[in-house]
Structure formats: structure tokens, C-alpha cells
Amino acid sequence: MHKEELESLLKSDNKNVASAAFEILHSIELKEREKIKIFKKLKKKPAPTKTKSGYTTPSGVMDAEDMLADAHLGALVDRLKFVPDSITVVDYGCGKGAFLGRMKEIGRELGKIHYIGVDISRGNRYLAGLTAKSCGVADKLKSCDFMNPDEFFRKDVNIDHVFFSHVFHEICLKYLPELLYHLLSKMKAGSRITILEQVTLVEPERDFVTWDADDFDMLFSDFAESSPRPHQTRRGHELISVDLERLDTDVDLESMRKRCLKVYEHKEKKVGEKLRAHGLSEAEDRYLSALYKNINLQLNEYLKSIRIAE
Numbered sequence: 001m002h003k004e005e006l007e008s009l010l011k012s013d014n015k016n017v018a019s020a021a022f023e024i025l026h027s028i029e030l031k032e033r034e035k036i037k038i039f040k041k042l043k044k045k046p047a048p049t050k051t052k053s054g055y056t057t058p059s060g061v062m063d064a065e066d067m068l069a070d071a072h073l074g075a076l077v078d079r080l081k082f083v084p085d086s087i088t089v090v091d092y093g094c095g096k097g098a099f100l101g102r103m104k105e106i107g108r109e110l111g112k113i114h115y116i117g118v119d120i121s122r123g124n125r126y127l128a129g130l131t132a133k134s135c136g137v138a139d140k141l142k143s144c145d146f147m148n149p150d151e152f153f154r155k156d157v158n159i160d161h162v163f164f165s166h167v168f169h170e171i172c173l174k175y176l177p178e179l180l181y182h183l184l185s186k187m188k189a190g191s192r193i194t195i196l197e198q199v200t201l202v203e204p205e206r207d208f209v210t211w212d213a214d215d216f217d218m219l220f221s222d223f224a225e226s227s228p229r230p231h232q233t234r235r236g237h238e239l240i241s242v243d244l245e246r247l248d249t250d251v252d253l254e255s256m257r258k259r260c261l262k263v264y265e266h267k268e269k270k271v272g273e274k275l276r277a278h279g280l281s282e283a284e285d286r287y288l289s290a291l292y293k294n295i296n297l298q299l300n301e302y303l304k305s306i307r308i309a310e
């Protein structure tokens, strides 16, 4: 049975069916983890960027335990301890609730936070709900809701802080403009976006696309002011972290579409140039070729979706 079908069974009224689906999904996850371990062992040479080691955060793998060890995220959580008043925090691409796992450190201040976890995966939203309960934050937060992107886009809300933790590389170009348009429209000047992203893809075969400082600058200039990165964690994993403050500017969907397209064309050009450089090792060539293919695929899909809409 397909993973998505299993995820939809998690909400079945029949408890036995839901619990069997949960068990199967859990065993799939364990197998995925095993695959990552094997991949790490096999990966003798780091991928093209000069990172010390790849940061393993493929979809569905990073859990609250990994997140607990992430020093940089600790700094973000610390910031939430000092919020003066009630705020709304959106955990975009919340996954299985790794961020909620860290939020328990906020203690008493949790009562000031309206938490919204958004994810396209129903199964992950369900698991994030379980994490919120098991970490003891669900009933301490001012509110704790999980929704899919469409529900979230329709929601009338003022967002104070958005987190994207290891999500951007997974967001398809065809969804990106709408997502940014809705998010930025719900944010007042002075509200913040924090993005944490891996520099090197662990699983380029999953059609993911990397983001670097240039890309983020292109994407957010006019809408938000950003502070510098990249950032090297104490564990030696190279991450990009972007901390943006929303400017008092208008956003419209059409210009966001053009902007996202431009960023991807820029990505394609950059990776294409790297790929044509001399002296690449076989592993570097393989990695860059996969990345180039992913960017190209997303661009084609996006252009096709625009043509269909016209």
C-alpha cells in the first residue's frame, strides 16, 4: 500500500485500522533511517560545497531527538522565552513536531504562544500532534493547531513569527509563490521569518533543491530585511540560517510568481556553471547533475502549470 494511503488511514474511526497504519508507517520510517545510516557510511567524500559533513535531514527523518541536539535551534527557542506578549508562531512544514519537542524548554512562557503547525503530510500532522502531547506542550500553549497549507491560507491570522526548519529544499516551485504570498500577506511590518536549511542534499534523488544565501536574498528583497549567514553549528554541520524582518511593503501574487521563477532560473544557471567546471570528481559530478536535473524538472513543471492556468 502507498505511504499516502497509509497516512490517510491514521484518521480512521476504526482504532485497529488506525493503529495498524501507524505501526506500518513507523516501520517504514525505521527502514528509512537505516538507509540514511548506510548512506552515511558509504559516503566517503563530501559533496561539492566545502562542508565538513552532510547534514542528514531528509523528509520524515529528523525527529525531536535530532532537534534537541541542534544548538542553533536552541537559540531560536531561547528567543521565544522572552516574548513580551501573546504571539502567533507558525511552524511551516512542521513534520513530526521536532520543533514542538524543543518548545517544552520555554516553560511558563508557552502560555503566550499560539502555535500553528502546517504540513502537506496528514500523517506528519498527526504525528506532530502526538509529539505535542507527549512533550507536554499541547495543553500549555495558548493554542495548538495543525493544518494543511490550504486551510492555513484561508485562515485569517496575524503571524508574528514563521519557522521553516529544513523545509525549503522540499517545497516545489509550483507551490512556492502562493505560499509566500499568503504568508507575507498575514505578516505585519516587524514580524519575523526564520529559516534553517541544509547546505548539501543527502538525497538528491528525491527531487529536492538546495537554497543558498543568494537565493534567499533574491527571494525576499523588498519584502524583508535579512541578517547574515551561513552558519556552522557546533557539531560541524553546515547550515544556512536566515533571520528576516518583514518590511512594510505590499505583496502581490503575480510579482511573487515572477520572482520565484527568476530565483529558479538563477539556480539553474549557477549549478549549470559549476557542473561545467573542470576537475570535478565523479561524486561531485553525480551530485551536481542530480541537483541540476531537479531544478530543471521543477522549472518545467512550473511553466507547464502556468500554461494550464492561462
Ligand SMILES: C[S@@+](CC[C@H](N)C(=O)[O-])C[C@H]1O[C@@H](n2cnc3c(N)ncnc32)[C@H](O)[C@@H]1O
Binding pocket: 057, 058, 059, 060, 061, 062, 063, 067, 092, 093, 094, 095, 096, 097, 098, 099, 118, 119, 120, 121, 124, 149, 164, 165, 166, 167, 170, 171, 172, 175
Ligand atoms: C525534512 S521535514 C522537516 C520537518 C521539521 N520542520 C523538522 O525540522 O524536523 C520537511 C517537512 O516539510 C513538509 N513539506 C514539504 N513541502 C511542503 C509544502 N509545500 N507545504 C507544507 N509542508 C511541506 C513535509 O511534509 C515534511 O514534513
